[in-house]
Structure formats: C-alpha cells, structure tokens
Amino acid sequence: MNASASLFARATGIGSWPGTAARPAAEVVVGELAGALAHLVELPARGVGADLLGRAGALLVDLAIDTVPRGYRLVARPGAVTRRAVSLLDEDMDVLEEAWETAGLRGGGRVVKVQAPGPITLAAGLELANGHRAITDPGAVRDLAASLAEGVATHRAALARRLDTPVVVQYDEPTLPAALDGRLTGVTALSPIAPLDEAVAEALFETCVGGAGAPVMLHSCAAALPWNLLQRSGISAVSVDAGTLRAEDLDHVAAFVDSGRTVALGVIPATGGPQRPPTAEEVAVNVVAVTDRLGFGRAVLRDRVGVTPACGLAGATVQWARTAIGLAHKAAELIAQDPDAI
Numbered sequence: 001m002n003a004s005a006s007l008f009a010r011a012t013g014i015g016s017w018p019g020t021a022a023r024p025a026a027e028v029v030v031g032e033l034a035g036a037l038a039h040l041v042e043l044p045a046r047g048v049g050a051d052l053l054g055r056a057g058a059l060l061v062d063l064a065i066d067t068v069p070r071g072y073r074l075v076a077r078p079g080a081v082t083r084r085a086v087s088l089l090d091e092d093m094d095v096l097e098e099a100w101e102t103a104g105l106r107g108g109g110r111v112v113k114v115q116a117p118g119p120i121t122l123a124a125g126l127e128l129a130n131g132h133r134a135i136t137d138p139g140a141v142r143d144l145a146a147s148l149a150e151g152v153a154t155h156r157a158a159l160a161r162r163l164d165t166p167v168v169v170q171y172d173e174p175t176l177p178a179a180l181d182g183r184l185t186g187v188t189a190l191s192p193i194a195p196l197d198e199a200v201a202e203a204l205f206e207t208c209v210g211g212a213g214a215p216v217m218l219h220s221c222a223a224a225l226p227w228n229l230l231q232r233s234g235i236s237a238v239s240v241d242a243g244t245l246r247a248e249d250l251d252h253v254a255a256f257v258d259s260g261r262t263v264a265l266g267v268i269p270a271t272g273g274p275q276r277p278p279t280a281e282e283v284a285v286n287v288v289a290v291t292d293r294l295g296f297g298r299a300v301l302r303d304r305v306g307v308t309p310a311c312g313l314a315g316a317t318v319q320w321a322r323t324a325i326g327l328a329h330k331a332a333e334l335i336a337q338d339p340d341a342i
Helices: 003-008 022-033 052-059 080-102 119-125 138-163 176-181 198-210 227-232 247-258 280-294 298-304 318-337
Strands: 064-068 071-075 112-117 167-172 216-220 237-241 262-268 305-309
Touching (some): 022 080, 176 198, 247 262, 247 280, 280 298, 298 305, 305 318
Parallel strands (some): 262 305
Antiparallel strands (some): 064 071
C-alpha cells in the first residue's frame, strides 16, 4: 500500500479560484479546507502570469516566457511577463502564510497542496520562437520537463518552510488525452502534430514526479484519460471529473485504487446555477455511486478516495466557490465517519 497516496484521500479544491483578490481567497480556502487538504489558490482573472501556463513563468528554471497573440512563447531571457508571474506567486504565498498563521496551523502537521501545469500540457501550450508548439521539438520538451521539475521542487520546499507543514504537488494535465491521441492542432493545416508517444509521456512524468520531492497527484478534467500510462507512472493519485468517467474507465480506476493509490472524484459542479445546491449527504451519495461500481468494500473510501469539485472554480462566483469546497469537506467527513451508512 502506498501510504503517501492517502494524503490525497480527503477533500480539496482543484486550484483555480474566482476573482482577483488573493487574501480573501486564501482565507476562505484555509478556513474551509484546513481540516482536509488546503491549497495555494490560483487567480487567473488577474491576467498575464496568473493563469495555468502563466504560472509556469514563475516556476521554470533557466527558461522564460513572454506573451504572443496566441498565448505564451519560450524566450531566451526573463522579462516583464516572468517578473509579473513571480510577483503574483509571491503574493499568493504571502497571503497563504498569513492565513495559515492566523488560523494557528503552523507546525500542526496539516498538509497543503500546490499546483503547476504538467509537462505535457505545458509543452503543448507554449510556443517556440518559430511559432510551433514546443511539444513538436523533443529537445524542448525534455528541457521544459527538467526545468519544471526543478522549479516545482524549489517552490514546494519554500512553501513547506514558510508554513512549517508538509506540502504535496498537483500537476494539471488537461491536454494529456489530446496530445496522446494526435488531436492537437498545428500552426497551419499543413503542419499537423503527431500523437505523443506514451513512452515519451511516461519519461516526462518520471522526471516531474521523481523530482517533486513529495507525493504527486495528477489532475485532468478531460475525458478518456490514459489509465494504463497513469498506472505505470509514479504518481500517488489521480483527480478526475467523475462525469467524464465511462464504463470502460471503471476497471482502470479500480486497478489504480487496488495498487494502493488514490482517486479524487470531482462530483460537485464547478459553477453554481439557479437550482438548489446539493447537500453534503447528496455529494457523498454521488461519490459512492461511482465507487460502488469498482467492486471494493466501502471501507476503502476512507483511505483511497478523495472528494473535489468537478474542475477548477475560476468560472464560479466567490459564493459558489466557497460552497463547493465546503461541500467537499463535509461530504468527505461523512464518508470517513461511516461509509456504509451512506
């Protein structure tokens, strides 16, 4: 059994959060998730340097990014975009440390999560100087993964020192299935992008997971995840939108859990609506509706299944974001108390 995997068998948020105000976001996340798995918030509404790919500008070592009309491009030297990404990340760490101190959690052994783009999504999303995706250049892909791994390890260790608490890592890979299936678009119709070989993807994960210095969870809201690849990797947990799981995925999910690792199920809508929000009991029922199909006794829920929103909360209202992570925490507590009673 992978003991580190149980760190993810609790409630958490995916990472992104609505709005532009870092301090109240950190206060809500610490207040709602300190007893579960709190996380460093990401506020993409702040613009350049704050979104999934832009945050990499603050993490990459000896590589830099700049903006182009289509997004971000790798450049030789850091400039204003990199400085902005670093500044925003520093602010996020400062306010989390402040909220952590105010809540009296320093040194208490609570676990915190940080997020970063995964190596494949990063390589697919960044341009090279020639305008093509970085994923089309094997050398660039390897360099990006090595740089990302080093930067994430440094970032994780710095936050762990500041909070005096263990910090785990989540790599976001929304582009993973498209990259493996050859569904990424090139600059023109005459420059298609070949499917990424699974052996290459496995090596990239080995670099980033092995270099993190802590247990790693991979998150993706995309359908058709490559479960065989994930099973071979060194990741401790996979976070998925439960609504994307197909019947054929369930055997793979069961095998992943049976290997002693964790699956975090996104069962809470990422955006609210006019309808009544679910109760914690209803969320717990939605979790066991999935896990009961895996063939395990419900006791496994305590150590091998986490509860999350379906995806990031950047598109939600602040009120719904607070509600969503609060529901995740309450549902996880119900499951931990007596899974057979749900």
